Amino acid sequence: MSEQDFLKTQLFGKLTASATHEFQNVLAIIKESAGLMEDVLTLTPMENAELLEQRLGMPLATIKKQVARGVALVSCLNGFAHSTDYARQKVDVEGLVKRLVSLSRRLAANTGVELAFEGEQPTLYLNTDAVQLQACLYYALESLFMALPARSLITLTLQGTSSLSAVTLSASHPDQPISHDLPQVICQGKSWEALQKAGQAIQIRPEVNETGVVLFLEHGDSVT
DSSP states (O other), rough: OHHHHHHHHHHHHHHHHHHHHHHHHHHHHHHHHHHHHHHHHHHSOOOOOHHHHHHHHHHHHHHHHHHHHHHHHHHHHHHHTTTTTTTSSEEHHHHHHHHHHHHHHHHHTTTOEEEEEEEOOOOOOOEHHHHHHHHHHHHHHHHHHTSSOTOOEEEEEEEOOOOEEEEEEEEESSSSSSTTTTTHHHHSHHHHHHHHHHHHHEEEEEEEEETTTEEOOTTTTTTO
């Protein structure tokens, strides 16, 4: 197995494990809420319909919320799995970034970091290796996870034209400025090394600055 194949496999392992763990949480909350509803039905006299409705309202709302969360999670995971369908394909960059953000939220939370996607750009497509592009995005995120203090926020934005696009990962913190040492800390990490190697395979140029990371996607075969 080549190093790039290993990076791709590692990405699938990390994101799949994270998503399935989250889905287990969804099912556990639904199970707990359903059990609570059973207890309420058992202990509340059936003739007291108004009290029954009040007591069941919260667990029913929780179940609805968790079902929606589970559907969204499975949809993201399904889209991620289908990114392996072709070696190169026409990729909706905004959709891919949003999906990766959703699948990476738990991994970010494990380090005390939150993720957000901001701004709606005109639809941008790239003819590229979708898995390799996601690897670049993930290792860019991971390089920041390892370098930022808890309660930091990473905001991803997308700018693009038919010849050049960029994904910007900007770090912020509610109580303190981002350290001027951020570029040095990022560049010393293994995730940054993995990002550079993954980017070389599909002509992605990563740059680091005092607020985060920018991925320049310089594809001559970009399409809008």
